[in-house]
Amino acid sequence: MDDGISRNNNNSNQILCPIKPIRCIVKLGGAAITCKNEIEKMNEESIEKVSSQLRQAMISGLSSLKICGMDWSKRPGNSEASPTVDDFSDQSLLDSDRFIVVHGAGSFGHFQASKSGVHKGGLNQPLVKAGFVATRISVTTLNLEIVRALAREGIPSIGMSPFSCGWLTSERNVASADVSMVAKAIDSGFVPVLHGDAVLDEAQDCTILSGDVIIRHLAAQLKPEYVVFLTDVLGVYDRPPTEPNAVLLKEIAVSEDGSWSVVKPTLKEMNKQVEITVAAHDTTGGMVTKIWEAAMIAKLGIDVYIVKAATDDSLRALRGELKGNNVPEEWLGTVIRLLR
Amino acid sequence: MDDGISRNNNNSNQILCPIKPIRCIVKLGGAAITCKNEIEKMNEESIEKVSSQLRQAMISGLSSLKICGMDWSKRPGNSEASPTVDDFSDQSLLDSDRFIVVHGAGSFGHFQASKSGVHKGGLNQPLVKAGFVATRISVTTLNLEIVRALAREGIPSIGMSPFSCGWLTSERNVASADVSMVAKAIDSGFVPVLHGDAVLDEAQDCTILSGDVIIRHLAAQLKPEYVVFLTDVLGVYDRPPTEPNAVLLKEIAVSEDGSWSVVKPTLKEMNKQVEITVAAHDTTGGMVTKIWEAAMIAKLGIDVYIVKAATDDSLRALRGELKGNNVPEEWLGTVIRLLR
Numbered sequence: 001m002d003d004g005i006s007r008n009n010n011n012s013n014q015i016l017c018p019i020k021p022i023r024c025i026v027k028l029g030g031a032a033i034t035c036k037n038e039i040e041k042m043n044e045e046s047i048e049k050v051s052s053q054l055r056q057a058m059i060s061g062l063s064s065l066k067i068c069g070m071d072w073s074k075r076p077g078n079s080e081a082s083p084t085v086d087d088f089s090d091q092s093l094l095d096s097d098r099f100i101v102v103h104g105a106g107s108f109g110h111f112q113a114s115k116s117g118v119h120k121g122g123l124n125q126p127l128v129k130a131g132f133v134a135t136r137i138s139v140t141t142l143n144l145e146i147v148r149a150l151a152r153e154g155i156p157s158i159g160m161s162p163f164s165c166g167w168l169t170s171e172r173n174v175a176s177a178d179v180s181m182v183a184k185a186i187d188s189g190f191v192p193v194l195h196g197d198a199v200l201d202e203a204q205d206c207t208i209l210s211g212d213v214i215i216r217h218l219a220a221q222l223k224p225e226y227v228v229f230l231t232d233v234l235g236v237y238d239r240p241p242t243e244p245n246a247v248l249l250k251e252i253a254v255s256e257d258g259s260w261s262v263v264k265p266t267l268k269e270m271n272k273q274v275e276i277t278v279a280a281h282d283t284t285g286g287m288v289t290k291i292w293e294a295a296m297i298a299k300l301g302i303d304v305y306i307v308k309a310a311t312d313d314s315l316r317a318l319r320g321e322l323k324g325n326n327v328p329e330e331w332l333g334t335v336i337r338l339l340r
Numbered sequence: 341m342d343d344g345i346s347r348n349n350n351n352s353n354q355i356l357c358p359i360k361p362i363r364c365i366v367k368l369g370g371a372a373i374t375c376k377n378e379i380e381k382m383n384e385e386s387i388e389k390v391s392s393q394l395r396q397a398m399i400s401g402l403s404s405l406k407i408c409g410m411d412w413s414k415r416p417g418n419s420e421a422s423p424t425v426d427d428f429s430d431q432s433l434l435d436s437d438r439f440i441v442v443h444g445a446g447s448f449g450h451f452q453a454s455k456s457g458v459h460k461g462g463l464n465q466p467l468v469k470a471g472f473v474a475t476r477i478s479v480t481t482l483n484l485e486i487v488r489a490l491a492r493e494g495i496p497s498i499g500m501s502p503f504s505c506g507w508l509t510s511e512r513n514v515a516s517a518d519v520s521m522v523a524k525a526i527d528s529g530f531v532p533v534l535h536g537d538a539v540l541d542e543a544q545d546c547t548i549l550s551g552d553v554i555i556r557h558l559a560a561q562l563k564p565e566y567v568v569f570l571t572d573v574l575g576v577y578d579r580p581p582t583e584p585n586a587v588l589l590k591e592i593a594v595s596e597d598g599s600w601s602v603v604k605p606t607l608k609e610m611n612k613q614v615e616i617t618v619a620a621h622d623t624t625g626g627m628v629t630k631i632w633e634a635a636m637i638a639k640l641g642i643d644v645y646i647v648k649a650a651t652d653d654s655l656r657a658l659r660g661e662l663k664g665n666n667v668p669e670e671w672l673g674t675v676i677r678l679l680r
Contacts, residue, residue: 040414068466072452072474073481074380076416112412123528126408133496133530134412137488140499141413144484148477156473159480164504166521178518181506188463188540190473200528 018183022224023098026054026318027215028146030196031232032309034106040138041107047149049310050230055153057318058097058191070151098186100218101150101157101193104211108142109135113198113208119172121204132206135198136163143195150193158190162197162209169209170202174217183222194218212293219297227297228317229290230309235334236291238262248332252291253339254298260291260336294336307333358523362564363438366394366658367555368486370536371572372649374446380478381447387489389650390570395493397658398437398531410491438526440558441490441497441533444551448482449475453538453548459512461544472546475538476503483535490533498530502537502549509549510542514557523562534558552633559637567637568657569630570649575674576631578602588672592631593679594638600631600676634676647673 028050035041055067105113113119116131123129143159150157160182167177185192196211219227237246251264294304305317313332316322327335368390375381395407445453453459456471463469483499490497500522507517525532536551559567577586591604634644645657653672656662667675 068470070470070473071477072455073478115412129496129529130408130410131412133410133491133498136498137411137484137491138413140484140487144477144480147480151473151477156469158473158476158503159501160504161499161501163498163525164500164521166506166518168524178506181504184508184540185503188545189469200524205528 018098018186018222020098020187022100022186022222023226024057024318024320025100025102025215025218025222025224025227027211027227027229028101028103029229029231029309030104030106030108030110030211032106032230033103033146034108034142036107039107039111040141042142042145046310047146050314051149051153051155053310053315053318054099054101054150055155056315057320058099058155067152067154069154070156071148073148099191100182100186100222100224101146101191102211102215102218103143103146103193103195105139105142105196109139109196109198109208112138118198118206119208121201121206123205128206132198135208136161139195139197143193146195147193150191156190157193158185160185160192160194162194162214163199165194167197167199167209167214168202169199169207171204172201172207172209172213174209174213175202177217177221179218179221182218212290216293216296219302220300223300224302226303226305226317226320226323227294228314229294229304229306230314231306232309234308234313234332235306249334251327252295252298252334252336254295254336255339256299258295258299260295260298291336298336298338301338304336305333306336358438358526358562360438360527362440362526362562363566364397364658364660365440365442365555365558365562365564365567367551367567367569368441368443369569369571369649370444370446370448370450370551372446372570373443373486374448374482376447379447379451380481382482382485386650387486390654391489391493391495393650393655393658394439394441394490395495396655397660398439398495407492407494409494410496411488413488439531440522440526440562440564441486441531442551442555442558443482443486443533443535445479445482445536449479449536449538449548452478458538458546459548461541461546463545468546472538475548476501479535479537483533486535487533490531496530497533498525500525500532500534502534502554503539505534507537507539507549507554508542509539509547511544512541512547512549512553514549514553515542517557517561519558519561522558552630556633556636559642560640563640564642566643566645566657566660566663567634568654569634569644569646570654571646572649574648574653574672575646576676589674591667592635592638592674592676594635594676595679596639598635598639600635600638631676638676638678641678644676645673646676 033043033047035043112131112134116127118128118131118135140161147157147159165178165181168175182192194214197209198206199209201207215227233241234248236249238249239246249262252260253263254260297304303323305322307314307317317333373383373387375383452471452474456467458468458471458475480501487497487499505518505521508515522532534554537549538546539549541547573581574588576589578589579586589602592600593603594600637644645662647654647657657673
């Protein structure tokens, strides 16, 4: 169970294989796309900017192209659907370039899940069962909005709920997941958009499957070139970033056995012990969990970048400019990579 | 290809098997739940009444129970999420009683699909690709609203998009579909809610998979006791029901070879030839298609009822009161069953 993926992994290994490699898996952190302290409130400004950056990262060099929106549905305040059918020509299609987007829940789902205890299982209890339904309604509402925001930027986004895709857990680790539909969607030129979800669990009936665990599983199966976590802080710090002496950890090296150490800044530069504390408010795990999840990905030889959403730094990470040993001094964020 | 299900049917046959039989698959016709002539306009009143009838059909005899809503999300005009956590007790849980709901698109998705020609395939064309994305946004928007309406009635509804569930077609027939997650959801006490969807097609890249084809496939795989189609007219007529001499066909018998004939009213009663005409506006097929789809289900020995939504007649059908040869004279609707 060293990588959290148990061995009854169905037959998904045989059938997925996308035709070409995946370029990037992006996590849109719940804190970056929602207002964490207000129930079911999206951070529209951040979502719009992140969507625009994703578009720029995917098209690289063709930024002058007219955006042909793919959300033709009504929006609040707009009574009309807005088709732009005439705008489509062979030149204007965004080659979606093999990205997968996974987003967290932020202020969607958390309330419903924690009130009912969905993560602890027990579907025979009415409150848990109702909470499961309520949680899925909330997180799929957010998923639909993220898909629409990406589509408005001309990204051919396709919402794919882990529950529907057959993701099952056992003691909160992924027990089976048919990744073949995700691979098929990518091979057909779409950008799958998955999300943290309420799912069935073989050991305890049900649980919450976090976006981070989804990414780790997808990375292990689909081997992207790199993974980007977009968050609401600059990267990983040695302590909660709100504390006055918090230090941004710019590079973390992971060894083959999964242990990790801070490479940059050096201990001498920091002049103190690195201490990581878990933020108590984060129900799906704080920074230690995040580093551990990222380390599990880096162990596979896949570079991981943790960076603040909607900044110049995030755009560079999304574009793949940091690949190899190509991280400039001024770049703000955390690189987690395999010690070679 | 006599039943429209090609033979490369994956391994779904081996792994689905729900623990107990399915009681009923219900189709919510697009025309019954949306306003067909206005883009993306739900028929709220009908949806509410249908949801309430489904609840009554599922609980049979316990209608005095307090409804414990499972949609805890914000709604337009309500700034607050509305949890009713305190209302849940062991007594108040609705035993969901093994129903599956499948709904059509009505005025959702049709516009996007027909503008772009998604049903004809060709994902290499930018317009088709964009239309595919736009169609899925529209139909999943409706799906979310149907799931929420059911959840507000205390039905533990779970949205499951055919695309995400791995439904693939070949020349518009179902080529493969992993029904195991639908079965697992039912075994866990949920009511899966599927919908007509844009899906990948092995022969032509993509197409539209109609709710009727989904139902036929689910019925063949999961063998429900009966199937109910809720529509916006009383049932199947011999010609468009708007025509003055249209006659409601009350019973259609299907023989083993799939051919069908009208049993009630008798030709003598009707005093004329039965003529079925296809309504030109219905892109996924008119009444002939509907009868054919229903006949394919009846051929399996599963009774099919086609009845107007939100009527006393639909409630009786949903409750299973018409099973066997138990159709009272005054019941308005169409029964399609195997000639025994």
